[in-house]
Amino acid sequence: MSGKSSSPLSQVEHLFARSNTAATFDKLYRDYWGELCARLYRTFGKGPPDPEDAAQAAFVRFAALDDPNRVRDPRAFLLTTARNFILDQKRSQNRSSSRFTIGSQSPAEIEIDDLTPERVILGREQLEIVEQVVATLTQKQKIVLNLSRIKGYTYTEICNETGWSYGDVYRQTSIALAKLAEALDRGDRQR
Amino acid sequence: MKSPGEAKRETMAREWAVALNSGEMDLAGHNAFEAWLNEDQKNLHAFEKYAAILQTLEGSPELSKADSPPAHVAQHGWWRGAAAAAASLIVVACAAFLFFGTDTPAAKPPPIQTAAAEIRTLTLPDGSVATLGGRSRIETHYEADARRVTLLEGDAYFDVVPDKSRPFYVDAGTRVVRVVGTEFSVSRDSAAVRIAVAEGKVEVFDPELNDVPVEALLPGDKIEILSKKGITRSTVEPASVGRWRQGWLSFRDASLGEIAESIERYSNTRLRFASTDLEETRVTASFGVDDIEQFLAALEGSHDIAWSRADNGDILIRKAG
Incomplete structure (x- = not known):
C-alpha cells in the first residue's frame, strides 16, 4: 500500500x-x-x-x-x-x-x-445458501476459514497454531470456497 | 454446465481468492493478479463472486462458532514428513503436455529475481513455496491444468503443494522437472543444471525427447546435467538438500570456476584467477558463505594454491610459490 x-x-x-x-x-x-x-x-x-x-x-x-x-x-x-x-x-x-x-x-x-x-x-437468499454450506464444511475447513477471515491469521500463522501443513491449509481453503461457489451458482440457476 | 474456458476462469478466480486470503502474497503475485483481472472483463466477473464469499464469511454466525483449533502439534513432527512423502508419491500416470506454450496463456507476471547475497522465500499462487538463492531468477506461468515455473538462473528450492490435477513443472533449460507435490532443489548456472530431492518423487524430462522421463529421483537422489559431459548421479542426505537456504554451500568434484560463481551469488565476493587452468581445478568442499576465508585456507592446504585479497575486496587466486 x-x-x-x-x-x-x-x-x-x-x-x-x-x-x-x-x-x-x-x-x-x-x-x-x-x-x-x-x-x-x-x-x-x-x-x-x-x-x-x-x-x-x-x-x-x-x-x-x-x-x-x-x-x-x-x-x-x-x-x-x-x-x-x-x-x-x-x-x-x-x-x-x-x-x-x-x-x-x-x-x-x-x-x-x-x-x-x-x-x-450478498442477497438474503445467497446469504442463506452460504450459511447452509458453511454448516456442511468439515471442522478443519471451518477452523481454517474462521482463523483466516474472522481472526485475520495468515496461512503461516494458521500452520503454527494448528500444526497443519501449509499445503493442507491452502487446499482446505480452496475446497471450501469451491463448495460455496458451486452452491451459489446452483442457487442462481434455480431462481 | 460450464464450458472448458469458463471452468478454467472459475478455477483461476478461486486460486486468486485463496492466494489473496493467505495474507502472504508478494508484490509479484499482486501484480500478476491485477494483470489477470485486466486481461478480460469476465475475469473480474468471476472473481467478484469469490470476493463476496470471502467478505460474507467474515460475518458468518456459523463460522464464528468454529473457533477451537486442535491442540498445537509441532510443525516438524515426523508425521508431517511422512504424510508429505506419501502424498507426493502420487505420480501422474499419463504424460501431460510438457512444453510451456499453450493455446490460452494466462497473464505472465514479470520475472522474480534476487540480488547477490539475497535469499528470498515467496508463496506462489497455488500455495507452493519457492525459496530463491542469491542472484536467481524465476518466471511463473499458472494455468488451470498446470503450474509452470521457469528457472532462468541460480538456485531455487520448491515445496510444492500436492495437486495431482495440476502437475508442477520446473523448466531449467536443458531439463524439465515434473512433480505433483514434493520438496526439491534446482540449480542452474553456466555449467550445469542440478536437481536434488528432499521429499517425494521427481521426474526429469529432456525437452527434446518430449514426454518420456529420463530420470526418476527419490529423496536423497541428486543429478547434475553438464552441458558437455552428460548426466552424473549421486546421493546426498535428504535433509541437506537446499542447505544454501541457510547460507551453506556444498560442492562435490566441482571446478573452482563453478564454486566462484556460487560464492559471487551468495556473498558479493568476486574470485579472480591468475590463470584459466586454476579455474578448472576440481574440488570437493562444503562451507558457510560467511566463512569463505576458511574455505580458501583449506584450499591452500590441500592444493598448490595461494590467495590474497585485492583493495576492492576481490579475492585473487594464484598458484603457490
Missing part, C-alpha cells in the same frame, strides 16, 4: 469538526482503519485502487452523511462502501458488471438499513 501525503484522518476530520460526531469518528478511525485496510488488501489485493484509497473514500462518505449516528453498524457501512469503491474502480477499468455487487446502492440507502456486511454484499 502506498504512503499518503497526509493521513486519512486529517483529510476528513474537518468534515466532522462541524458536527457533534467528531469523537465517534475519531474512535471509529482508530479502531477500524487498520483492520479495514487489511481486510480489503486480503480480498482485493494491492489494487489499483489502493486499499487505503478505498478506506479513505469510505470514511469520507461516512463523514459526509447528514447524521452518521444513524448508521447502526458503522464498520459494515465502511466495509461495504470501500468494497463498492474498489469494484466500481475495477469495473470502470474494464467495463464489467456483476450480479454479486451492489455498486448502485447509495450511501443514503445503506445508512438506514440495519446493516451487517454479509447482508449487503
